Amino acid sequence: MNATTVFCPAKLNLFLAITERRADGFHNLVSVVVTLDWGDTLTVRPTAGGAEKLALTCDDPAVPVDGSNLVLKAARAFAAATGWTGAVDFALTKRIPMGAGLGGGSSDGAGALRALNELAGRPLTAEALRTLAAGLGSDCPLFLDGGPLVMRGRGERLESWAALAPRFAGRRVLVFKPSFGVATPWAYARLAAGAPASYLPPAEAEARLAAWVESGAPLEALLFNNMEPPVFAKYPALPVLAAQLQADFGLAVRMSGSGSACYALLADDAPVDAITAAIRRAWGGSAVVVAARLQTGNS
Ligand code: C5P
DSSP states (O other): OOOEEEEEEEEEEEEEEEEEEOTTSOEEEEEEEEEEEEEEEEEEEEOOOOSOSEEEEESOTTSOOSTTSHHHHHHHHHHHHHOOOOOEEEEEEOOSOTTSSSOHHHHHHHHHHHHHHHHTTOOSOHHHHHHHHHHHOTTSTHHHHOBSEEEETTTTEEEEOGGGGGGTTTOEEEEEEOSSOOOHHHHHHHHHHTTTTTSOOHHHHHHHHHHHHHHTOOGGGTOEETTHHHHHHHOTHHHHHHHHHHHHHOOOOEEOTTSSOEEEEEOTTOOHHHHHHHHHHHHOTTOEEEEEEEEOBOO
């Protein structure tokens, strides 16, 4: 059988309000998420099987390819849910850095679920796929649907904002990440330590979204992330560069998810080379800097 390749896009949280801690230790959030036209690619090749029915290789040696990788976790979950007994090799081309808040691992896991469901003749409905994805990670389900969308609950309750897609479609964005990453559980724990002031109450988060929708204001007016204060306090390299890019280029820099990746929406005539040079001067040559576009609909 032929190999299939799926695109596993990065995501940005354009609006991220962590609203409260739940009894199960997770947090409720309200987040507007959109995928980018930049990301990883995952190739799935059916094999005759052998000692290992599921195998994963990756072009980036820093990426774990053992059972902890969400691609293999997704494949196991898919097999358990459907009774699928096939054997496949996964080959992952990794571009989205880890610990970035760009959803790379989650997107790869969702890509594996999409590819296997196709390969197996679609045994799972879209709803069943979403449930499986939610079990893999809070950010996984969003990658099944494409954006823009609103995530609520732990991240598993999705509301499509397809009707608002024209306000997002094709906008240019510069994404940049320093060499260090941020561990998501640490960021949530820091936020919880500053409670309740660190949270944005759910009603306020909803009111902000509704106001933006009503106003017809540009995307710039939506951007928000209340995970920035604890992460910026620990990693001053982020707010220092954000202030510099604001001063030198008029850019409004935000962080995606729990960081450490930051981003800025770009005007079509923005001096990308000069901005990139400024980021590399501040963060060094190992910083990841990518110009991309917001993607609407499913890839
Ligand atoms: O679901 P995921 O594996 O991405 O979550 C990683 C960690 O981030 C969780 O163990 C939890 O500490 C925190 N988290 C949270 N609330 C969410 C998502 C993640 O507290 N909605």
